[in-house]
Amino acid sequence: MSWNLDTSHTHLQFSVRHMMLSKVRGAFEKFSGTVNFDENNPAATSLNIEIDAASINTRDPQRDGHLRSPDFFNVEQFPAITFASKKVDVTGDTTATLTGDLTIRGVTREVKLEVEFLGFSTSPWGTQNAGFEAKTRILREDWGLTWNVALETGGWLVGKEIDINIEVELVKQPAAVQA
Numbered sequence: 001m002s003w004n005l006d007t008s009h010t011h012l013q014f015s016v017r018h019m020m021l022s023k024v025r026g027a028f029e030k031f032s033g034t035v036n037f038d039e040n041n042p043a044a045t046s047l048n049i050e051i052d053a054a055s056i057n058t059r060d061p062q063r064d065g066h067l068r069s070p071d072f073f074n075v076e077q078f079p080a081i082t083f084a085s086k087k088v089d090v091t092g093d094t095t096a097t098l099t100g101d102l103t104i105r106g107v108t109r110e111v112k113l114e115v116e117f118l119g120f121s122t123s124p125w126g127t128q129n130a131g132f133e134a135k136t137r138i139l140r141e142d143w144g145l146t147w148n149v150a151l152e153t154g155g156w157l158v159g160k161e162i163d164i165n166i167e168v169e170l171v172k173q174p175a176a177v178q179a
Helices: 061-068
Strands: 002-005 011-018 022-028 031-036 046-052 080-090 095-104 107-122 128-139 158-172
Touching: 022 061, 080 107
Parallel strands: none
Antiparallel strands: 002 031, 002 158, 011 022, 011 158, 031 046, 046 080, 080 095, 095 107, 107 128, 128 158
């Protein structure tokens, strides 16, 4: 069954250590995708997501500009970040591991997201919605995101591990009418 991302209720967020002390948090604000969620057979679910890399927002325009530059995402040459699922392994009544290919800067690596199904709800407008949370941790250098500065006190200006946290709300699409 086809479902659409409810982009106003879906959040693609990340965090990374800054100077080995605090975490910088950010999000991508523009994205789209297709989801085929099989309610009766979650293992048959598939999804493809495309993220506008230039839509990065860390609440600091100067830092966001640097992240868009060739030092990081190089959005002029690589405008999209993509994720294409390959398989779903159901691990519990409401949990699964979603395996897929994440492409950043033209580099594709397999990642595993730990997913929790939050349930179904019917909106006041009569649509059927479904909610999910997912998380993973990646090493940014695996995708060529290697810019950094060594600190005098040891360590790095930008952490190497990126925590990704995703909240998704889907809206079920009406079945296509057969001609």
